Amino acid sequence: MGNTIGTIYRFTIWGQSHAPEIGVTIEGLPAGTLIDRSKLQAFMDRRRPGGNRYSTARREGDEVFFAAGLNEASETVGAPLTAVIRNTNTRSSDYEELKYVPRPGHADYPAMVRFGGARDFAGGGQFSGRMTAPLCIAGGIALQLLEARGIRISARAVMIGGETEEERMLAAIDEARAEGDSVGGVVECVVENVPAGVGEPMFDGIENRIAQMVFGIPAVKGIEFGNGFACASLRGSENNDPYIFSEGRVQTRTNHAGGIYGGMTSGMPIVFRAAFKPTPSIAKEQDSIDMRTGEAVRLCVHGRHDPCIVPRAVPVVEAAAAAAVLDEMMMSEIHV
Numbered sequence: 001m002g003n004t005i006g007t008i009y010r011f012t013i014w015g016q017s018h019a020p021e022i023g024v025t026i027e028g029l030p031a032g033t034l035i036d037r038s039k040l041q042a043f044m045d046r047r048r049p050g051g052n053r054y055s056t057a058r059r060e061g062d063e064v065f066f067a068a069g070l071n072e073a074s075e076t077v078g079a080p081l082t083a084v085i086r087n088t089n090t091r092s093s094d095y096e097e098l099k100y101v102p103r104p105g106h107a108d109y110p111a112m113v114r115f116g117g118a119r120d121f122a123g124g125g126q127f128s129g130r131m132t133a134p135l136c137i138a139g140g141i142a143l144q145l146l147e148a149r150g151i152r153i154s155a156r157a158v159m160i161g162g163e164t165e166e167e168r169m170l171a172a173i174d175e176a177r178a179e180g181d182s183v184g185g186v187v188e189c190v191v192e193n194v195p196a197g198v199g200e201p202m203f204d205g206i207e208n209r210i211a212q213m214v215f216g217i218p219a220v221k222g223i224e225f226g227n228g229f230a231c232a233s234l235r236g237s238e239n240n241d242p243y244i245f246s247e248g249r250v251q252t253r254t255n256h257a258g259g260i261y262g263g264m265t266s267g268m269p270i271v272f273r274a275a276f277k278p279t280p281s282i283a284k285e286q287d288s289i290d291m292r293t294g295e296a297v298r299l300c301v302h303g304r305h306d307p308c309i310v311p312r313a314v315p316v317v318e319a320a321a322a323a324a325v326l327d328e329m330m331m332s333e334i335h336v
């Protein structure tokens, strides 16, 4: 069902937005791996809504509970690791109208066709942004393993609603909210200190792996590495990254490639940007249809929705990058 990803660091995300619980089951962690629970919780708290005025009023306590695979000393026991989050702040009544009237921009219509009446539509079901909480558990743990190897990952919003300066980005969110609308944006992520030569050719390249993971984040519509689409209008002499020997190692003077050639790392920082669309659920009236009658209806989406997903998506992008890079590093260590 598409909820499982990874080759060695492999995990399955399960649950739905308003199910009693959501979580993740992770395989591939060596026995005896120490998990810093408070550090993981602090990472989870960066994604949690209700923390600032730019996110939804839903209060989701994303407290992580380990149901299996971890001993009392917080070490993995060599069995699959299952982490659970209880869903407490659900209000399914907000979704009654949406059972038959698909929200433009959301997954409602394809999910109706695909899963029929049995589907769980409350809170967006399995298509909810809530499903990024378990992704943050898998990514937060991956981050701890990578940090122990000296690898750093950090993401930030670089554009929101067409604005690139922080105060203006926040103002764009406020304006959209005031109009019952939403805005999208771009998150840039940098992964530092990954050694050269990590990755596989062709389909298992590090770009492929990161892209597959990042497209698992709802609302992502594009990803580019390095200078991305801009490289298409440059000459080779402008786009190539000249090699230099600096600080005792091979580097490149520029990093237009975003640290990747041939699906493998160059030793320069991996740099990518993910484009997020504006939140589909908006209070502003939109056209839709009543699926029971086929009649046109005007829809205002009620409930508690972020006018912009981007601020909350920043740690989610870090999590996705961490999970993909850790898996790729584990693979490269085997396939030498």
Ligand SMILES: Cc1cc2nc3c(=O)[nH]c(=O)nc-3n(C[C@H](O)[C@H](O)[C@H](O)COP(=O)(O)O)c2cc1C
Pocket (backbone or CB within 6 Å): 056, 105, 106, 107, 124, 127, 128, 129, 130, 132, 217, 218, 219, 220, 277, 279, 280, 281, 282, 304, 305, 306, 309, 312, 313, 316
């Ligand atoms: C952190 C996060 C929070 C989200 N919150 C909402 C929300 O409150 N309302 C909404 O309509 N969509 C929200 N989304 C986006 C939808 O889940 C997503 O647009 C939908 O599943 C359709 O998938 P697609 O946009 O990838 O095609 C959120 C996404 C993320 C990453």
